[in-house]
Amino acid sequence: MSSRVANAALRSKIMSADDAAALIQHGDNVGMSGFTGAGYPKAVPAALASRMSAAHQAGDEFKVGVWTGASTAPELDGALAEADGVELRLPYQSDPISRAKINAGTMEYIDVHLSHVAQMTWEGFLGKLNCAVVEVTAVNEDGTLLPSASVGNNKTWIDQADKVILEVNSWQRMELQGMHDIYYGTALPPHRKPLPIVDAADRIGDPFFRVDPDKVIAIVETDAPDRNTPFKPLDEDSKAIAAHLMDFLELEVRSGRMPEGLLPLQSGVGNIANAVLAGLSESPWKGLKAYTEVLQDGMLDLIENGTIEVASATAFSLSPEGVQRFNDDIDFFNKRIIMRPQEISNHPEAIRRLGVIASNGLIEADIYGNVNSTHIMGSRIQNGIGGSGDFARNAYLSTFVTPSTAKGGALSCIVPMVTHVDHTEHDVQVLITEQGLADLRGCSPRKRAQRIIDNCAHPDFKPMLQDYFDRAQRGAWGLQTPHLLGEAFSWHERFMQTGTMRQG
């Protein structure tokens, strides 16, 4: 393989992953690339994990803070968590080993709105960023960097870290060039200016990262694929949820509350999101735009068949087949996809201005429309809030989607009261399950409750929810949002004791 490090000065810094990892110290905060399993460093984290394990065996402490864009992969989160090498993780994770350590209390985790991370770092609110470890596709002759399959917080890590370690991954395609839009116009107040985006298709930045060459302390060459989780066939529940959303959007257009050509779409990650995209594919709409966080396989279909004209995001999250399709037609996709830093893809200013139609998943919602996106039984973290708050709060239309039950029917995803709140009643406009859709706009809390029970709850849990709601209206301390605090979490307690929320 011929080197992708075209800059002579930087070429002199090429070294092994082990040598590069040796430049990271115990106690460092390390900003790593990576977002939904794309564009994370493939070699240095594992080498760092080995150093940590060796240090621990020798009785020495060795832990670092790990900051990323969002989730990464076993080679990063898994390896470092396995080595007990993570003091504090932020702003998002979805790794099973990492999750287990966090919930066992041996690893700290801060769950942050993805749009807030860059500014908090720059403001100094998170402490010092010692080192960046960022995967790129190539180092240009002029020293600028061709980004990889995700942008995430890389611009911020490279700017803010004292030292920069680059991984140059030959597996990433050179044809990515031109897709990225790295905005260098952000600032700290009082120097901030309007973000000059008025259309999802607007390009406002550069196709490359800038880096101070003196800060680059190591370059590691790799040739390794992204995580690329296999695509799951769409299940019936997801298809039903997508159909309810499509019907609703058609009704909104007919009612004059939504423009004929819709508005830019955001969709969360996962099976339901892919089903929604598939639903759009069969819709009459053409020439739509997406202003979203992550591009899944379903988005490639929409771009190919003309449903989506341009998609803006910060990362890919493709299956191996999706990667193959993308690579086969990379010049076509290059013109129709824009990859931005996550502070821009998720920026409140852009989301509100563009009027995004947001659709996000959840763990549980309560009868009043509060949403828990993060915690199982109120205590155990699953993944994190990600960008859902950025989109839900600022969207033109904020929808949440979920199957009505989980764990083979043992859990109702609609509960009397959620055990953790990530999205308040103020930010949830439409709730959709396979059972149906509850339009909560303009509804007071008790009206919301009846709509959610009637339209969204699973038939097996509907009478229990209605019973709680009826009794709460008779026994609560006030009737704005009637609750019986003594039993608001009784369903969760029953699940923890018996393995099901169902009554015996």
Place this chain on the structure above:
Amino acid sequence: MSSRVANAALRSKIMSADDAAALIQHGDNVGMSGFTGAGYPKAVPAALASRMSAAHQAGDEFKVGVWTGASTAPELDGALAEADGVELRLPYQSDPISRAKINAGTMEYIDVHLSHVAQMTWEGFLGKLNCAVVEVTAVNEDGTLLPSASVGNNKTWIDQADKVILEVNSWQRMELQGMHDIYYGTALPPHRKPLPIVDAADRIGDPFFRVDPDKVIAIVETDAPDRNTPFKPLDEDSKAIAAHLMDFLELEVRSGRMPEGLLPLQSGVGNIANAVLAGLSESPWKGLKAYTEVLQDGMLDLIENGTIEVASATAFSLSPEGVQRFNDDIDFFNKRIIMRPQEISNHPEAIRRLGVIASNGLIEADIYGNVNSTHIMGSRIQNGIGGSGDFARNAYLSTFVTPSTAKGGALSCIVPMVTHVDHTEHDVQVLITEQGLADLRGCSPRKRAQRIIDNCAHPDFKPMLQDYFDRAQRGAWGLQTPHLLGEAFSWHERFMQTGTMRQG
């Protein structure tokens, strides 16, 4: 009194409040002016309430939807609620009669982010707006309208309502002219443009409202004062909270995390907010700016002594003495105060760009930093979220302030788990009570809990909180956010049963 209706065509529409109220029908949605007791209509609501009472006595239905800027006064909220004439109230209220009806379940209420109301109305998400009832200071010869002591949602009501009733209040000073900045550049997506504010002092609009004269169906002349709640002397707890915040801001400047000249200030309404303003008055800072929602008495002091150079808001909330001082020096204040629509004073885009330092009150916070701003015992509404979410989510620095106890010490304002969430853990950076300040930035949930217990809890409740937290760390289902769901609300249940959260 000579008429303030200078436009000849509109002068022909002058009539009595009773005649004007007769133009409002059962089932109408009515957009009324009014924000924190300033600029609400003084005559038509009472006349409408009389009609409603008469209709009810005759066995007829007569209820309307009442949409405002924020809170109003007994002549509006009190009168209409007393007459059982409000079907649905939004987006904020603080009236005792209104509150009682809502909590008795006889009046519906939707609690909305104040920055969202205008767009939701325009989008059609709240239903049809039939009529606007807006107080103005004068009708100009060209038919434009000189706004009153609050702007609130008036621009939206006048634009969106089918019919407009104006109250022209001679009590409001003509010298208000030039203070208002009514922005006519908002739009529905996909036609939205950047908000051209880069400094709290920027004027981007007109000093008058525009109105289609054909929509004006009535003009009522009034001469009546605003509510003007008396100023309460600052108590020791409020002064202590303000002192903690001042110390913290100084530390932030010394640490380089805050510019020397600070950033634009937002402060909530009430005693603690006034104490914070008084604290600033004794600080070395000069030439600051405020980008806030409401101007209280304390802000007048700061403008007079040069601490604040320019203050931007959407409404006044002054005491009778404050009004006197303002009127005595109205030309001085006119040049230093900007009154904007609440969709602009509270706009996420402006708040984030300017980097506002936000300080808001609360009802209770929990050990993990979740904040309840609205509900007593999870069910009973107090006032509403108001603009606190607009500011907390988008601020440069988001602080929340509260005494550590309430109800004479029977209630701890720091609890194991809040019974309603308005601001999630993701949006609360600093919590301050008279006991001290907890800086939660960069802290995982368990670290947050220990800081809040150590620094903010009242000594009488601190051991109980520590005991809950310790046991939760042993018995919870996961250690990211350890809770014991069976007793998370036990303090609230004890209060409802015994009148105190204290253990017997």
